[in-house]
């Protein structure tokens with residue numbers, strides 16, 4: 001398979017967070033292929049510290065949405081400043097929009113101690129650096145981006161979400177696998193709602209603002 005590099009870069013640039021979705025099912029073989037692409041992400045020491053709970057059951061998606069909405073309402077009730085409440089209102093849709101998704105991928109991380117951290121803490125504690133969380137979180141984040149790009153390749157709407165984790169404990173109680181797993185993020189996948197759709201592409205910082213070369 002040959003993909004022209006320019007085409008690949010262009011493809012990456014056209015991925016968007018799409019929140020306006022309609023919830024017809026996504027065929028299981030598409031879901032399998034999309035999630036499997038996550039498993040090919042790099043991971044620290046090849047630990048692959050991830051688990052993906054793919055939720056297509058509508059009752060369960062609604063329960064997760066309701067848990068996030070209930071927590072949002074609880075938080076809102078405590079905000080006494082009108083202007084802060086208004087800003088919070090603007091943010092709400094980003095936490096609870098996902099009830100129209102066809103699938104919710106709950107992404108779990110297994111915190112692990114990188115080899116470097118284990119060696120340092122044993123032999124040179126004074127030189128210890130904490131790499132544990134960074135390495136495992138970065139690994140799962142790499143998998144999430146693979147999944148989003150694969151969903152984009154299939155033409156599905158997708159959005160990375162951490163907002164609903166306001167109800168992390170409640171969501172974990174519904175879908176956490178057995179073991180030392182922690183919910184890190186969720187991915188909403190669905191069919192693009194052509195009637196609503198995102199209206200603008202979020203601006204990007206210019207390359208010369210955020211990239212420096214040392215030559």
Ligand SMILES: Cc1cc2nc3c(=O)[nH]c(=O)nc-3n(C[C@H](O)[C@H](O)[C@H](O)COP(=O)(O)O)c2cc1C
Nearest residue numbers: 015016017018019094095159160161162163164202
């Ligand atoms: C770690 C992370 C958390 C995010 N959480 C949310 C979220 O809770 N809700 C949401 O609607 N979008 C969320 N997003 C999507 C961002 O808003 C989006 O990526 C950003 O605005 C850039 O837009 P684009 O993805 O279309 O390029 C999240 C993205 C990342 C990487």
